[in-house]
Amino acid sequence: MSIIPYIIPRTFSNMRGNWLSHLMTALTIAFVVLIFGLSTLIYFNLHRLAENYSREIRIVTYIDPALPPEDIENLKAKVLKLRGVAKIRYITGQEGYQRLVQQFQDEKDILAGLGEDFLPPTLEIEVTGTMHNLERIRPLVSELTSLPGITDVYYGKEWVERLRQAADFTRLITLAIGGLLLLTTIFVVSNTIKLTIYLRRNELETMRLVGATNFFIRGPFVLEGMLQGLVGSGLAMLALFTLFEFLKTQVNFPGFIRFFSPIFLPIPVVTGIIAGSIILCATVSAFSIRQFLRV
């Protein structure tokens, strides 16, 4: 003997009888989950971008143009001996200028009036794998700065830090939206359940009179909540994916992230968001009906 075969058809028949309110609830959940998903997607990609950028950190040191060639050789030897330095490449001012010419092929006017020797010579330093981290690279930068003949050191610190800050800020926003999702779901789902209970109060009373257990009465409501969570979050993920695919083809990323290809949320994250929505809606449904389950 089991009441499960009776609970499932009852759930669908209840939802059919009150479809408009269930649809509105599912759409509200979809809207909130969409905002949460969007925020998670932005955080996820910013974090990934910052990680990628950190991995590609290169140090560029500017060298005093007046430095004699033998001092330059000494300097190169000193730099190579520093901890964390994998490879170095010396670029003369003229070579640097040629690189710019190639980069700005279509906008040659930018370089008009600048002589071939306006750039100082530079030393491009590739760091070892363990140095792909801002905290670890700072001591190396200090050592480079203190070396005679080096006028300036550039390593994209500002960009990496800005990306990190943006990622951290987005994470805060995502958490705040997560909280909003929680509150909205509790409010909307519990109100739908209360409305349904009010509309079906006579039916529930009759069920109690004929000996229905709380499980029999509560079961369809919890299943309804789970279905609302599934439909709402499923719709949200579908809409988010469509929006993502559309924006990917429409948006032109600025120069430094031109080659960064944003990716959609990984399957475990999508599954987690859907599963979380289902659990949340089911829990809220179970608690909302609890107060109406008197003996």
Next chain:
Amino acid sequence: MPINLKNKMDSPLIELKHVYKSYEQDLTVLEDINLRIGKGEFVFVNGPSGAGKTTLLKVMLCLERSTKGEVWVDGINLKRLSNYKIPYLRRRMGMVFQDFKLIENLTVFENVALAMEVCGVKKSVVEQKVDQVLKSLGLEIKKRIYPRRLSGGEQQRVAIARSVVNDPLVLLADEPTGNLDAGRATDIMSLFNEISARGTTVIFATHNQELIRSTAKRVIILDQGRIVI
């Protein structure tokens, strides 16, 4: 076959010992009720409106808990019955109300089947038993109809079908003829007599003296929450 009341009373199906029910300190609905009802007995509970008839039935079905005293049903002390076990007690008791308490969006068949579904009875058994009960009450051709399309008498028969489909030990009826005209009330009364003849204990609350006078059954008269006879 005459009912052997002595044997029935040796082990009553329902027994109330000094039962009180109050809602507030100065609102006592039942006062020192002592009552023994044997298996298979048919008992009328009579009295004016507000005498406590409905509350008495509710106390027996555990819809209300007594404030004081003991209520025993089939050897179970309801005072000690946990909330969790109440549904299982109700499955062994049927109840019929003046306002039928049918579910509007369920058909006649579904309304009756509900009482078996909550017990988790297999669908095939439910279908067979509900058909059998509806047939015995002359409702088989109405099984796919919704309650609002039935007359008052037919609705009450559906409610009776629902209350007996699980073969209860006791059938509690709270003014079941209250909303019916005299002719239909007599039909319903005959149904209760048939149910009682099959061995089910029937406790029938009514303020209708005519109905009581037409049969020779045990009558308990309540007035202001007390048993006067």
